[in-house]
Amino acid sequence: MPETVADAIERAGSPVALLRNAQARPTIFPVTPEFTNxxxxxxxxxxxxxxxxxxxxMTDLFISGPDALRLLTDTGVNSFANFEVDRAKQFIAVNHEGYLIGDAILFHLDEDSFDLVGWFMVLDWVQFVGEKGDYDVAFERDANSLMRDPxxxxxxxxxxxxxxxxxxxxxxxxxxxxxxxxxxxxxxxxxxxxxxxxxxxxxxxxxxxxxxxxxxxxxxxxxxxxxxxxxxxxxxxGAKAYSSANLESAWVPSPLPAIFTGEAMAEYLRWLPAARAGSLAGSFASDDIEDHYLTPYDLGYGRSVSFDHEFIGRAALERHAAGPLRTKVTLVWNPEDVASAQRSLYEPGTPAKYIDLPKARYGVYQVDRVLAGGADVGISHDVGYITGEQVFVSLASVDADHAEPGTEVVVVWGENPNSAKPAVEPHRQVEIRATVFPAPYSSFARENYRKN
Structure with missing residues (x-):
């Protein structure tokens, strides 16, 4: 029988120990890396x-049957009023405690027929709830090409x-x-x-x-x-450029799913294959996995939350909505500090963590500390370079007091101690200055995303 996430956590000693040293590679797109450059x-x-x-x-989870919409309504924070055939929406799910499990794109293909498309984190949760609950639904999973049978x-x-x-x-x-x-x-x-x-x-x-x-x-x-x-x-x-596109639209593709603690999660972790646990990277290194959890508001999904129906985690999410809330922002990293970290590869001593381009993540879930005055004020997620703006940026969730554009913060880059993940080499942590900007960074993207 394949190892489950529950088995893997017991073997590792804790969720953080498992994810910190997971041998899973960072998420890759299995297509041609570059056609030109x-x-x-x-x-x-x-x-x-x-x-x-x-x-x-991406993985497709096809959901069909007379209770398909009821299942999606019970697990999604979105409103499903007037969700007709030939419509789509960004589907967002939280756990019983109101913390984010993940998001995906939901296509309403036909009467009682839907396709939930995206990373597998939220798809797994919806399928688990559907299989364990009283729902007349059928599932057909088409895994991504890395997980599909050869x-x-x-x-x-x-x-x-x-x-x-x-x-x-x-x-x-x-x-x-x-x-x-x-x-x-x-x-x-x-x-x-x-x-x-x-x-x-x-x-x-x-x-x-x-x-x-x-x-x-x-x-x-x-x-x-x-x-x-x-x-x-x-x-x-190709895959390199495509993997960085989210930096321009300010979408965080793989926040750590809040599945490792809380109501109903013990059974879920015994159901979930260990191969889909993911890996945790970055300078934020709490031993308490719950310190890594996010709410939908941390990632700017507040406009999608609707309390017009009952759903898993609703009461808890209403408490989160009352605040205090973090704000999703773009952090523009200081060019001199980025260059200094890159230059350390050519200098004596232990270098800074390697900064890849155009995307610098080295785990499935990238979580780096954001400091102001030496105190933690948020976390930094995806990191990379935007050619059209000639900036190196990260998407971040920061306290409201530090979300004003122009605010100066510091991102801690690298792990201490170094983990055993395949993409982690011996390195030292460095501090990189950054400036807060809106998310998306481009004013054109902010003003025209939904218009177009």
Missing amino acids: WRSEQLSWRTSVALLDQSHH GVPPKLYRYELQGPNALALMAELTGAPVPPTRFFHMARFTIDGLDVRSLRHGMAGQPGFELFGPWAEGSRVREAIIAAGREFGLVLV
């Missing part, structure tokens, strides 16, 4: 049109078109002007004679379309996109 590919969704392949790095293709292709030329390219592909479609609404198009479903959304404030359909038709759709895209400056985007 990640800098030019990053720029493409701002200046022309980018084609990004989402088919391999030789088995994905069920769906999923391509993303983003950038100022996306609308014109879609018109060329479909042979007609693109009809107005509201943000996170779906539509159907015909591309090269094939029926293609599309989700309307945006990235970094630019117009975008997420196209999906049966895997067997994916290569034909992709070839049609590439052929039509030549006159619009289409750029193929």
Whole structure:
């Protein structure tokens, strides 16, 4: 029988000990790393049109049956009023104590039929609740290509078109002007004679379309996109650039899920395979796993929380909502301090933790200390470089008193002591000055994300 998370915690001694030294690699996208170079590919969704392949790095959980919507309503903090077929939403779930388990994109495909797409953390929780509860539902899981059985293709292709030329390219592909479609609404198009479903959304404030359909038709759709895209400056985007796109839209992709303590979690951890526990990285090193938990408000999800229905964790989340609350911000790291950390690789002595580009995470859950006046005022999440702004940034959750743009803080980079994770080499901690900016960092993205 495969090891469960409960087994792994017992072996390691505690959740923190397990996650700190987990041998899981940082999250990677199993597609071509670079088609040209990640800098030019990053720029493409701002200046022309980018084609990004989402088919391999996310998991699909297909949920169907007469109780499918009731299950989603019971586990999601979102409002499901008027959630009709051909709509989508960012689905957010919390534990019984109101702490964040995770988020994913929920597609309403048909009557009593849904597809929950994203990292597996929140998908696992929804499936567990559905299997253990009194729900008439069926699940079909299509794991990402790192976890799927070798030789088995994905069920769906999923391509993303983003950038100022996306609308014109879609018109060329479909042979007609693109009809107005509201943000996170779906539509159907015909591309090269094939029926293609599309989700309307945006990235970094630019117009975008997420196209999906049966895997067997994916290569034909992709070839049609590439052929039509030549006159619009289409750029193929690889894993390196794509993995950094969230820094521009200010989405934190993998916050540590609050699953290791609390009501119903003992049974859940006995159900959950150890391979999906993840790994914990960064300078924030409390031995109490609950110190790493977040609320939806810490990540800017307050606008998605709706108390118009009963759901797991509602009462606790209402208490969290009463404050005090942290604010999601962008931290722009001081260029001299970043360069100093990188320069330490060429100097005598133990260097600073290696800073990779464009994304510098070295665990599934990246959690670094944010200080002001020597005191902890928040945590820093994803870290990386934005070519279009020429800044090195991280997304962070900070106390309200330190969330004002222009506030000076310090990020502690590196682990002490060094953990045994594969991506961790002998290194020393360093302090890097940073300045608070809004999230998203780009004013264009902040003002145009939902508009487009």
